[in-house]
Amino acid sequence: MLDLDNTLIHSRDVGMDPSIKQPSFSLIDSLLHLYSAEMNPFRYQVKCRPFLAEFMLEMMPHFQIFFYTAGIRNYGKLIMEVIKHHCLDSENIPDNLRPVIEQTFRPERLIARDDNERYVSQLERVMNSNNLQNNMGGGDATLKLNIFKSLKALAGDNDSIFVILDDRDDVWMNDLGQLPQNLLKIPPYFFHDTPGVTSRLQSFAKLFFDLNKYCDLDMALVTFKEYLLQVHSNFYRNFDKKKGNKQLTDIKYYL
Numbered sequence: 001m002l003d004l005d006n007t008l009i010h011s012r013d014v015g016m017d018p019s020i021k022q023p024s025f026s027l028i029d030s031l032l033h034l035y036s037a038e039m040n041p042f043r044y045q046v047k048c049r050p051f052l053a054e055f056m057l058e059m060m061p062h063f064q065i066f067f068y069t070a071g072i073r074n075y076g077k078l079i080m081e082v083i084k085h086h087c088l089d090s091e092n093i094p095d096n097l098r099p100v101i102e103q104t105f106r107p108e109r110l111i112a113r114d115d116n117e118r119y120v121s122q123l124e125r126v127m128n129s130n131n132l133q134n135n136m137g138g139g140d141a142t143l144k145l146n147i148f149k150s151l152k153a154l155a156g157d158n159d160s161i162f163v164i165l166d167d168r169d170d171v172w173m174n175d176l177g178q179l180p181q182n183l184l185k186i187p188p189y190f191f192h193d194t195p196g197v198t199s200r201l202q203s204f205a206k207l208f209f210d211l212n213k214y215c216d217l218d219m220a221l222v223t224f225k226e227y228l229l230q231v232h233s234n235f236y237r238n239f240d241k242k243k244g245n246k247q248l249t250d251i252k253y254y255l
């Protein structure tokens with residue numbers, strides 16, 4: 001289960017235009033993997049985290065991937081399209097991976113804020129008296145609203161084969177104040193300066209720009225890719241031996 005904002009991408013609002021018709025996106029910097037994206041009435045700039053394509057392409061054959069955003073559903077779908085394009089833009093994609101890519105980026109693989117009806121927690125009901133429609137823009141909506149995430153809509157009470165990758169852990173707190181044991185917290189990725197949310201230190205890419213160095217050294221997705229491949233390998237090693245041993249069939253044991 002992959003979070004979008006600040007885990008895989010960093011997007012920022014760059015204005016509104018009510019004349020926008022269809023959701024669309026275009027690549028504006030192929031070196032930085034920076035996209036322009038729009039859906040009525042918002043325009044965004046979407047920066048793919050370094051090594052995002054490599055991460056996705058290596059995860060897809062091993063994990064069934066779902067995306068989770070606290071943003072609205074159309075925003076999540078637009079971001080998924082950007083990430084899909086970014087993956088397909090890579091060199092040397094094996095032919096047998098292409099159908100997997102198509103599957104991975106289908107809308108059914110997205111859980112968004114609009115789906116909240118299905119899994120809204122008691123904690124969220126109590127804390128969130130705001131109208132969710134107040135925040136329609138991009139970026140991490142959990143920063144502005146009391147939105148909590150849960151796997152219940154997808155996994156019921158059985159989360160034994162899920163791994164969650166998210167830059168926020170507080171949003172995964174359950175009604176008892178507990179955090180899921182299968183949550184991996186990745187350092188948040190900030191590319192754009194985001195007033196009020198990010199400090200100048202967090203937006204370290206900007207420091208490089210100011211120094212006229214055209215690079216972005218965030219390596220978190222490489223690290224988590226290697227780690228998750230190892231978890232996958234450990235989980236499925238000697239699979240038949242696990243029969244009857246509940247602990248060994250729970251991925252949390254391997255994290």
Ligand SMILES: [Mg+2]
Pocket residue numbers: 003004005006007140166167168
């Ligand atoms: Mg996030």
